[in-house]
Amino acid sequence: MLKEERHQFILNEVGIHNRILLTDIADRLNVSVDTIRRDIKELHSAKQLKKVHGGAVSLGFNNYNPTGKKIYSLEKKSQIAEKALGLIKDEQVILLSGGTTNLELARKLPPKIKLTCFTPSLPIAVQLLNKDNIEVIFIGGRLSKDSQITIGGSAINMLSEIKVDICFLGTNSIHPMEGLTEFDWEIVQMKKAMIHSSRKVVSPCISEKLGSTQRYKICGVEEVDVMITELEPWDMKLDAFKNLNIQIL
């Protein structure tokens, strides 16, 4: 990989997220932290970004906390994605539904891991294109403007032809009795098809969504193998799910 490319990558990341972690970039580009440190140093003296302890921030990024530790604070979705990473093994075939949590997961996938990844989500596909060792297969179909995933017969048809190791099913509502529910009928159909195409179903879910329900049912909780939240395992909010034959992370 050319130095120029790394610089470009770093500037892109800074442009998108306003801040980057040195270790994170080094990990994702599969080079040593020293290399990234030097890159950031160069970009800093070229006034392309601002170097800070632990990483770098975008130049116009004002709400930067001078203590520097701010950039280490992890979002809930990021925590969930981290947990999800642990379920993925080299050479597996996975399926990522849409949603920002799965997008975060896609972003965090280490560049060295070899995967085949199916997805109907446009932003996730874009994100995965950066990863050399991940083969991306896009589920074709009609694109929903809201959710930015493909839906409809064609997509469901393509899903019916595959069987993946794990499906990460972005979840908006999960309820111990009512199971997984959705507001949009078309997306319900997609998610049903995804579950059907997977040997193992993982449901990453922000704790706020626990116990909520929406209009249409996707499946019962028993069809989900693993539920991942950002909570600690002993958190009270998880109690309702604890005797439901579902692994909780």
Added chain:
Amino acid sequence: MLKEERHQFILNEVGIHNRILLTDIADRLNVSVDTIRRDIKELHSAKQLKKVHGGAVSLGFNNYNPTGKKIYSLEKKSQIAEKALGLIKDEQVILLSGGTTNLELARKLPPKIKLTCFTPSLPIAVQLLNKDNIEVIFIGGRLSKDSQITIGGSAINMLSEIKVDICFLGTNSIHPMEGLTEFDWEIVQMKKAMIHSSRKVVSPCISEKLGSTQRYKICGVEEVDVMITELEPWDMKLDAFKNLNIQIL
């Protein structure tokens, strides 16, 4: 192999990938790295690309811009896209292949026009998502990291099931005798399938590509209904195409 051919090849690669590795090019063209190094040096002083340690990058590459596209030769592409717009009518079903010219066309599509638009290109799909009146249908399949379009059997299969009014076929090489050619075999297959799925084939093509040929053949010029360049209709460079039963814009 002629030096000029190598230069063309290098520029082509830089155009597609935004960057090249010295060793990679030397390997693929079966010449020493020194030769390629000298080529790159020449192209660098001719301001056709930017030489960097280990290879070269495209000129607009380092200027970070959030849309991720290149500014270079955008003017011509924009002119071509303007002409192409005139061919599109309300309520039509169109097919956009990949490439920056088509991306420009997608960007320029007026928001009021009602269209159904098929595409295998990730950046184009992203662009079209912003347009409320355009229904986007994504051709699924394996994503090629280089070209950012889907390729392979699944994509070709999906193409075989449709028949659109117009296909805008991004064209890298067009030659009055040799027809349309491509470097990448998989993309050739995709483009063949796209032609087959369309009642009318339009070939937007930067004038620099006129008369050039590459390794694999997509189709003869007779299969193209309209060719669009940024040139004025009386330009000499178009003469070779003028008695070929093809409309020139």
Added chain:
DNA sequence: CATTTATTTGCAGTATTTTGCGGTTATTAG
């Protein structure tokens, strides 16, 4: 056609750049 002239290409040796690593110093959070 033979010979000269110019260009191109590969190679060897040397210089430069890049990169990762160990050891040390500086910064940060608790």
Added chain:
DNA sequence: CTAATAACCGCAAAATACTGCAAATAAATG
């Protein structure tokens, strides 16, 4: 303060760049 983490420094290995040169190839000339 202390432990953990990050930054810095210098070094050595690897990769890449440059230089001069000779062989090969092409072009030009008489």
